[in-house]
Amino acid sequence: MAFGVAALAATTGGVLSPPAAAESETPSGQVEFPTRCLPPQEAALAPADGPTTARITVDDPAPEVGDTVTVTYQVTRTPAVNPIAGALPADVLTPTGRILLGGAQSGEVTVVGAKRNDPVQAGAGLPAVTMTGTFTVTAPGGITLAPGGYTLHTGHLLDLDTVCAATGGAPVSARLTANPPPVTAGGTPARANLRSVALGTAYGKPGAEVEVTGAGFVPGAAVTVAGRSGAAETADRVAATADGRGEVRARLPVTDRATTAVVAYEGTRWSAREGAGPAAYTVLAPAPPRAAVQEVTALVVDPDALSLTQTGASITLGPHPYGAGGAAPGRIGTVTVKDARGGTRGWSLIGRVTALTGSGGAVVPGASLSWTPTCTAAPGSASRCAAGSAGAVGPEGAVLASVPDAASVGGTFTIDAAVTLTLPPYTPPGAYRAVLTLTLS
Template sequence: MAALAAVAGGALGAPAAAVDETPPGQVPGQVDFPTHCLPPQEAGLPPADGQTTARITVDNPDPQVGDTVTVTYQVIATPAVAALDRSPAGGELPADAPTPTGRILLAGAQSGEVTVVGGRRGAPAEPGAAPPALTMAGTFTVTAPGEITLAPGGYTLHTSHPVGLDTVCTAAAAPVSVRLTATPLPTANLRSVFLAAPAGAPGAGLKVTAAGFTPGATVTVAGRAGAAETADRAVATADELGVALAELSVTDKATTAVVAYEGTAWSARLGSGPAAYTVIEVTPPPPGTQKITATVEPGALGMTQAGEAITLGAVRYGDGGGAPGRIGTVTVKDARGGPAGWSLIGKVTDFTGPGGLRIPGGSLSWTPKCAAAAGSPSPCTAGSAGTVGPDGAVLASTPDGPLVGGTFTVDATVTLQVPPYTPPGAYTAVLTLTLS
């Protein structure tokens, strides 16, 4: 857990309801919906009603909770064309005159709105000619797993020629344009297995305690030889505390470890790591010989971090912008000797400043890096660049495999986006890293 500190120096219409799917055969993400547009009074035009053709696209259709998704909202056709063509000065609408803003409606596993802003159009429009498509973009952070629907909402077309004028378009009964499927962050697997003895003769009964399992679940206790199970097996039921007690008869001489798991087969999500066990031969060696046995005992999964505080760069009052920095280097050592990989998750609180003022934790983003030391059996994968936030994001991870482990160095550059005119002072948050 590390503390982070930074030093800081137009109306839309009512929400539109998502009521339908994109019609078959249409461009993915493109929908039509009724729109009511109110031109500025200076244009001397009546309200315009008609169909808006719009398209919504996303950069990541299968995000994970904590990921930042970029959304693009393109208005291809709008009943507000007449208002865009008419200006108090007459003549053509100059290049870079109209700039759109709008919103996208979220529903399903996550509700709310995404504000999108467009760049200026780069070409003039002759009177009476349809303007080119107007494109707006914005981002949102995924906060819940499951299906999230995106539907177009109202939009405002701002014209800056020769004065600032707004055409406000409200959307009604807009259909769903895009569906996302968000997956949850990995959760810690606390399942473990403990043996009453580290070794025994073939056929000896071994008392096994499996802990951290789902209360009432059927738990299989099995012998292991590397990544493969042996013939030794027993079944028990976890009590209300998630503890299962079993007696395993170890008869397979190939058994070198014992694992426990829920379900039909061991998995990194529902299984424990291995506990070493040695089958001791009772047959004496031939005269003049000696049997030599060496045991490699599994270790633990742990991490250390350099430093206790992270100081971000300063930003100027009024300007706002990114306050850069980097986390203290994290060293992860995996000496368990089993098949389960690991995940390192980071979560950050809001930044609290003078008088209780806050900068949301979702304003902090990072770009992770991860490197495996020479000889490490596992490769290390850095998490995606993006928002950290209170819901968390993956800093680094290693995959499951027949035999995993190693030493890994994890770093990340971080940036806190400070809003303009944030009151001066120090703003502090807490970054928590969880290894599982």
């Protein structure tokens, strides 16, 4: 038997302070800054304080106004640790973050990384991650880039977010110099594409809505907001209208799992000169359901004449929220007892359950499991069936059903039981396993 405690903490990283002075910047762009990482509430871990080592790079250090610049944010060391009690498998960690712009252009750049990691042992630090994103250059001059907060999402057993933020501001890691747009043959500046798009969040589950904010569009223009995968658009799409200041606000439902970015544009299709984005986005595959599988062992006495069968090989108890005590309901697989022995001897069906053990050594006593049995004799049976008393099962055992000795005994009997696992508050989250043994004699 396994019991799953399911919970999801939705947390978002706060906006960091503006980039600090460049004295901490190294020629390679690698910087180090003090960080506090808040583990998910379900992990019951203390905040992790320590240095983050990071580096930001750009694909074009001298773009023109209106150009799209691709930025890469590498975190090579983080104080964040594995948030689950057991080992974290490979390729279940999705990083997202923010890069802070300063100087000639302010704002934030959303960056997202691929779900790629080596296995992480229980209690060990989370690995290095790499995230990328883009932004449109909107003003000439020097622009600084500093690392902002980042979130490390793990999707194993539970969807959990570890949120990390600089505690004293992060130093500048990269710089670029934006040039004015080129001039036309007549000597006037060419019109630069100053359209931009920003996302309220960098990731979400399939079907989640992402808040999209755009700027720099033609006032009153019809704008298409769409998902994008590489150079092609995905099925995600919504229409919007730019207001009198050329700003756009829309909520885009992202249902296509191929979507890796969001763009916005006027006209029939996106282009680098007439559109905004792409802004990085990732669709998270939900953590696999933590079906708590109950292993049931049935012992049969005198199988030729007295037999026991059971539907299904497992029992799933309902999930229970972390922190709250209470009951997790379920039901055993229906048991059928056939008695073709003849004679006067009755039978009894006894259940015993072991303690439920979870990851990290957590234990829920078997006596926490109780049941309410029912037993029905099929038409034509020579005996009546008595259901066991409602109450705890436990390792000592309890009667599920019985037929007393009588002058004539035999027939077919159907036995069911609703089960309830009573949990104390703040039972450690995870999947719990026990064995329920039914003995017919």
